[in-house]
Amino acid sequence: MAAPPRHATMQSISNGSTAQGTDRPQTQQTPQAQLSQQSPGLRVPSNRKTIYDRHLNRSRNAELSRASFAFLFGEMVTYAQRRVTGIQDLEKRLNEQGYPLGLRLLDLLFYRSTSTSSSALSSSSTSSSPPNRPLRIITLLHLIHGPLWRLLFNRAADALEHSVSPDTPNEYMITDNDPMVNTYISAPRDMSMLNCAAYVAGIIEGVCDGCGFETKVSAHNQPTELWPSRTVFLVRFGDPVMEREKVLERAGVK
Amino acid sequence: MRRTRVDKVNAELVTLTYGTIVAQLCQDYDSNYQDVNKQLDKMGYNIGMRLIEDFLAKSGVGRCANFRETADMIAKVGFKIFLNVTPTITNWTSDNTQFSLIFEDNPLADFVELPDDGRAQDELWFSNILCGVLRGSLEMVQMQIEAHFVSDVLRGDDTTEMRVSLVRYIEDEMPPEEE
Numbered sequence: 001m002a003a004p005p006r007h008a009t010m011q012s013i014s015n016g017s018t019a020q021g022t023d024r025p026q027t028q029q030t031p032q033a034q035l036s037q038q039s040p041g042l043r044v045p046s047n048r049k050t051i052y053d054r055h056l057n058r059s060r061n062a063e064l065s066r067a068s069f070a071f072l073f074g075e076m077v078t079y080a081q082r083r084v085t086g087i088q089d090l091e092k093r094l095n096e097q098g099y100p101l102g103l104r105l106l107d108l109l110f111y112r113s114t115s116t117s118s119s120a121l122s123s124s125s126t127s128s129s130p131p132n133r134p135l136r137i138i139t140l141l142h143l144i145h146g147p148l149w150r151l152l153f154n155r156a157a158d159a160l161e162h163s164v165s166p167d168t169p170n171e172y173m174i175t176d177n178d179p180m181v182n183t184y185i186s187a188p189r190d191m192s193m194l195n196c197a198a199y200v201a202g203i204i205e206g207v208c209d210g211c212g213f214e215t216k217v218s219a220h221n222q223p224t225e226l227w228p229s230r231t232v233f234l235v236r237f238g239d240p241v242m243e244r245e246k247v248l249e250r251a252g253v254k
Numbered sequence: 255m256r257r258t259r260v261d262k263v264n265a266e267l268v269t270l271t272y273g274t275i276v277a278q279l280c281q282d283y284d285s286n287y288q289d290v291n292k293q294l295d296k297m298g299y300n301i302g303m304r305l306i307e308d309f310l311a312k313s314g315v316g317r318c319a320n321f322r323e324t325a326d327m328i329a330k331v332g333f334k335i336f337l338n339v340t341p342t343i344t345n346w347t348s349d350n351t352q353f354s355l356i357f358e359d360n361p362l363a364d365f366v367e368l369p370d371d372g373r374a375q376d377e378l379w380f381s382n383i384l385c386g387v388l389r390g391s392l393e394m395v396q397m398q399i400e401a402h403f404v405s406d407v408l409r410g411d412d413t414t415e416m417r418v419s420l421v422r423y424i425e426d427e428m429p430p431e432e433e
Contacts (some may be wrong), residue, residue, distance in 0.1 A: 042368065046412055066263045076275050
């Protein structure tokens with residue numbers, strides 16, 4: 001709902017732009033405009049207050065009350081809790097709710113990284129080259145640890161580590177010492193294993209999948225004395241990803 | 255009014271999280287949008303009951319003398335604190351018990367397009383949680399109200415308008431007067 005699926009978006013954009021053409025006073029009616037008048041679709045306000053008329057960066061630095069987020073997230077968890085059988089099930093559900101967000105945030109991240117770089121360069125070329133999607137695991141993880149975290153939480157994550165065990169070279173860990181999403185969640189004693197940052201894990205999973213890295217991501221409580229709600233996001237890449245990684249390494253792809 | 259620093263988060267995180275909530279409900283209720291509206295209102299009610307305390311603490315405002323003052327407080331203080339918007343108050347009935355809030359901006363609906371299924375634009379009130387929030391929070395301060403959306407730009411309307419009606423003041427359960 002936050003944004004329609006990829007193909008639907010493209011579809012609607014083309015619909016929307018032709019439909020807008022018909023709304024405006026105009027001198028000639030193009031065949032496309034006539035077509036779109038007949039085709040069913042979403043109604044749009046006559047004052048064109050649609051998502052397509054609004055700059056995608058408008059809310060880039062906008063802020064809202066943290067309480068509003070806490071209330072919404074709390075209600076989301078409570079609602080999910082009534083429909084599940086256990087902690088794992090609940091975390092799975094939260095993860096699934098975050099996943100589509102990750103897919104879309106990825107596009108947003110790339111869109112914004114191009115628009116800033118092109119304006120910074122102020123190059124003569126009008127069409128900036130499309131941004132490079134990460135090909136290697138490390139580049140992808142840096143994207144999550146830095147830009148994604150900054151977009152969501154206004155700061156980078158606290159640590160990025162690779163599993164030291166030779167048995168699990170596909171495991172990486174992203175640490176957040178004090179995840180904002182958990183600030184106002186207090187789990188009952190019998191659910192102390194629960195980590196509602198599973199929602200964020202889902203977002204990470206969506207970002208990875210969107211880049212073509214099949215992954216499972218889970219959130220785990222790893223409290224320390226200093227950081228009681230420290231959370232480790234365990235990122236486990238699938239075998240095909242690891243195989244491709246080896247090929248890319250041999251080919252010298254960065 | 256006391257000025258308290260309000261802790262902030264990235265607005266897009268709030269917007270997107272609300273989006274996933276509505277999307278999840280649409281999925282759970284099999285796109286029965288009437289049920290989704292109801293559930294959103296219910297969630298809002300739960301939020302409102304707790305939010306009022308936060309509102310009173312942050313705003314430091316006192317009791318409203320009449321419903322017109324209440325409307326002002328909702329639009330200019332409440333919505334400002336929690337959604338950083340100030341809806342316009344309009345269309346009062348002559349007995350001062352009903353008004354409309356017109357939302358020029360609605361952060362909950364940023365990035366949103368309703369499903370193109372021929373029904374959502376006629377049945378779903380995307381921001382319906384806000385009605386519940388008003389209902390829940392005002393009930394905590396002895397006002398029984400009814401709130402519903404009458405138009406939404408997401409439905410192709412030119413404005414987003416919520417209608418709020420005072421049903422009654424809840425006299426029986428007045429808390430003891432503070433010293």
